[in-house]
Structure formats: structure tokens, C-alpha cells
Amino acid sequence: MKSNRGGNPTAAGSKQQRSTKLSVMSDWRPRTRQVRGGHERTAFGETSEGLFLTSGYVYESAEEAASVFSGDTEGYIYTRYGNPTVTTFEERLRLLDNAEACRATASGMAAVFAALACDTKTGDRIVASRSLFGATVAVLGRLLTRWGIETTFVDGRDLDAWDQALSPAPKLVFLETPSNPMLELVDIAAVAARAHAVGARVIVDNVFATPVLQRPIEFGADVVVYSTTKHLDGQGRTLGGAVLGSAEFIDGPLKEFQRQTGPSISPFNAWVVTKSLETLDLRIREHARSAEALAAFISEMPGVERVLYPTADSHPQVDLARSQMEAGGSMVSVEIEGGRGEAFRFMNRLELFDISNNLGDAKSLATHPATTTHSKLAPEERASMGITDSLVRLSVGLEDLQDLQEEVERALAG
Numbered sequence: 001m002k003s004n005r006g007g008n009p010t011a012a013g014s015k016q017q018r019s020t021k022l023s024v025m026s027d028w029r030p031r032t033r034q035v036r037g038g039h040e041r042t043a044f045g046e047t048s049e050g051l052f053l054t055s056g057y058v059y060e061s062a063e064e065a066a067s068v069f070s071g072d073t074e075g076y077i078y079t080r081y082g083n084p085t086v087t088t089f090e091e092r093l094r095l096l097d098n099a100e101a102c103r104a105t106a107s108g109m110a111a112v113f114a115a116l117a118c119d120t121k122t123g124d125r126i127v128a129s130r131s132l133f134g135a136t137v138a139v140l141g142r143l144l145t146r147w148g149i150e151t152t153f154v155d156g157r158d159l160d161a162w163d164q165a166l167s168p169a170p171k172l173v174f175l176e177t178p179s180n181p182m183l184e185l186v187d188i189a190a191v192a193a194r195a196h197a198v199g200a201r202v203i204v205d206n207v208f209a210t211p212v213l214q215r216p217i218e219f220g221a222d223v224v225v226y227s228t229t230k231h232l233d234g235q236g237r238t239l240g241g242a243v244l245g246s247a248e249f250i251d252g253p254l255k256e257f258q259r260q261t262g263p264s265i266s267p268f269n270a271w272v273v274t275k276s277l278e279t280l281d282l283r284i285r286e287h288a289r290s291a292e293a294l295a296a297f298i299s300e301m302p303g304v305e306r307v308l309y310p311t312a313d314s315h316p317q318v319d320l321a322r323s324q325m326e327a328g329g330s331m332v333s334v335e336i337e338g339g340r341g342e343a344f345r346f347m348n349r350l351e352l353f354d355i356s357n358n359l360g361d362a363k364s365l366a367t368h369p370a371t372t373t374h375s376k377l378a379p380e381e382r383a384s385m386g387i388t389d390s391l392v393r394l395s396v397g398l399e400d401l402q403d404l405q406e407e408v409e410r411a412l413a414g
């Protein structure tokens, strides 16, 4: 018997009486889930969730190690496979998305790639909406093609285009709604119904909406992916991602792919995001309130060609936005009259908004997608997505709305 384990009150699996059962957590409303979900107190009775910075775990005996590895005994093996802090985060997010299972990943792109690659093989086909984050376009259009997995891109707003592309039946459907940076929407329920009719699995990138404003599984999606780097952290501190879906998919091919290829989240990052989830609902609704007001304000300004915001009356898919999302989110895209020169001048005059390619931060951020987040795409690819040199993407933060309005007015007037 090795004494360093038996007496350790924090050992994985030692549950206190006050731990809450997962079945009980499922009955909680979302605001309670985001504060309490997944929390298993250790014997120290800490208020805040414990942080287990450990790569490995110890065993009482060689027999126990063998038994944990074979799966006969439950227990953590190695942090690439699982970690108590990471489990707390996965459980909390799982409860927010109403998913059966969740696996956290090292970044949003690790989540996107794992969801796409874990269960596909040479000869499989994917159908994806065209308006996507730049790195996702690169994975679908360039990297996966090396392994003989081809993607057909469609205008995600056009259900006839989906119908055409879904014959012959693809293995996967991938979509992002609202999309980065054009804020185009895809009707999740309509596309999921069509995809399921031909046996395809539907993956939705829900980064812009977050589970507060849109829960794709409730509309029929099979898999949801996140970059937790964005709103789920909300303060621009950590990289991370997550994949959610059925237990069969997440605990099957996704888990196997992640265990063996290694894109696991650091327990520290998982802990930071777990704590951030506690304020997610409050933050996201405030982001959305400010962004909607700022979008309306900017659309009245001279020097502005077009403002894109999902729930604005001027958005071509406003009805879909209002039926699928609880609010329009934190992102506003603006086309500035005069092309790249004027767009750059506008950005350079901003003082409160930081120029950054990140998004979903308490600090307001401004991005020029054509020369940053989407610069690696061919000009034709950008054009097909509608990304012009005039486009500036604003991630509206949590500062005072009046300060943001005055700042934008000054920058446009200057």
C-alpha cells in the first residue's frame, strides 16, 4: 500500500456529501447550471472549484493501475485523456447546451478539426456553408483535401442550394451561424432536417451566439463546436475549445481521436473558463444590448455604407435571427464608404476599441477581416463570402455604451 494516496483527501473520486448529482443538475435552470454545474467539491470543502494542475495520477498498486487502464475501475489516467478540472468545465458547458456529452479541446480550431476529422476517411464528402471563419475554410478547402475528403461550399442562406449539394449524400454538414464576419445566418432546423433525411451528421460552430443565445442541439444539430477563447472566457485570457454532442459520438470517435492525437485543454485554461461561465448569461445579454444599440447608432452615421447585425430590421434574415436566437450577439460588421483607406483611417482613429483580431472580450475590439482573420484566403474566396476591403468587424465589449457611441461618432467624423 502506498501511503501517499490513501490519506489524500483530494484524490479523484473522493466525493463529499455536499456534491450534487449530475441528474439533479439537469433539473436546474440555465442560470443555475452556469454557476453550479459540474462542481464536485473535494473533502477540503472549498467554495470555488478546485484546480488540479497535474499531468498524471497515482495508483495504490500495479493491479489498480492495470484495472484503471482496462476500464474495469473508474479513474483518471493522464491529463491528455481527462482531468477533474477539465471534467468540471465539460459538465458545466454540457448542461448549458443540453448535450449528452462534451469534450474540451486546446483551442477552437482543435475542436473544429477534431469534430471534422475524427470520424471521416478518404472518399467522404462534406457540405459546408461558405461564410466561415478563415481557418475553418482552410481546414475544409485545403487540409482535408490532402486526405481525399472533399468539401462542397454552398450559400448557407439558400435552402435550395443545400438541397442540391446534399445529393449525393455527404458524411457531414458543417455550418457557422451567425457567421464570422458577415453575420449571415443558416436556418439550423431546416438544414438539419434535410441533412438527416440523407443520413448526414450536422456540426454547428456556435461561437458567435454562445449557448446563452442559441442552442443548436435544440434545433436538431448533432454536434456543436466552440472556441472558448472568445465569449466563454470573455476576458481574452485563455485559448480553448469544446465539442458537444451525443454520448455515442463524443465518448466514441471524438474521444478516441483526441486521446491519441493530443489536442487537450490545459486544466488551468479549463478552470479559468469554468469560472467565466458563472457570469456568461449576464455578460452575453449585456454585450448584445450594447451591440444592438451601437449597430442602430452607426447605421444613422454619415460615411457608413452598410451595418450588419442579426436582429436589426435592416438585416435580410432578421426573422430567422429573431426565431433562432434570443438576441443578436456581440458582433457588428460595418462597411465604411471609401474602401480600405477609409476603413483603416476609421480604425486608426478609434481609441477605446483596440485593434485586435480576437473577439468576445469585455474590451471592445475592431478588426479588418480582409487583412487579418481572412487574409489567408484567396481574393476570390473572400469575394464569394462578401468580405470587402471596406469591412470592419466590431466586437462590442462591456464598456459604457455612451462612451462607445461617442468614440465611433468621433472616429467616423474625423
Ligand SMILES: Cc1ncc(COP(=O)(O)O)c(C=O)c1O
Pocket (backbone or CB within 6 Å): 107, 108, 109, 110, 112, 133, 176, 180, 205, 207, 208, 226, 227, 228, 229, 230, 239, 240, 241
Ligand atoms: C467562428 C470561429 N470559430 C472558430 C474559431 C477558432 O478558435 P480558436 O482561435 O480558439 O482556435 C474562431 C476564432 O476566431 C472563430 O471566430
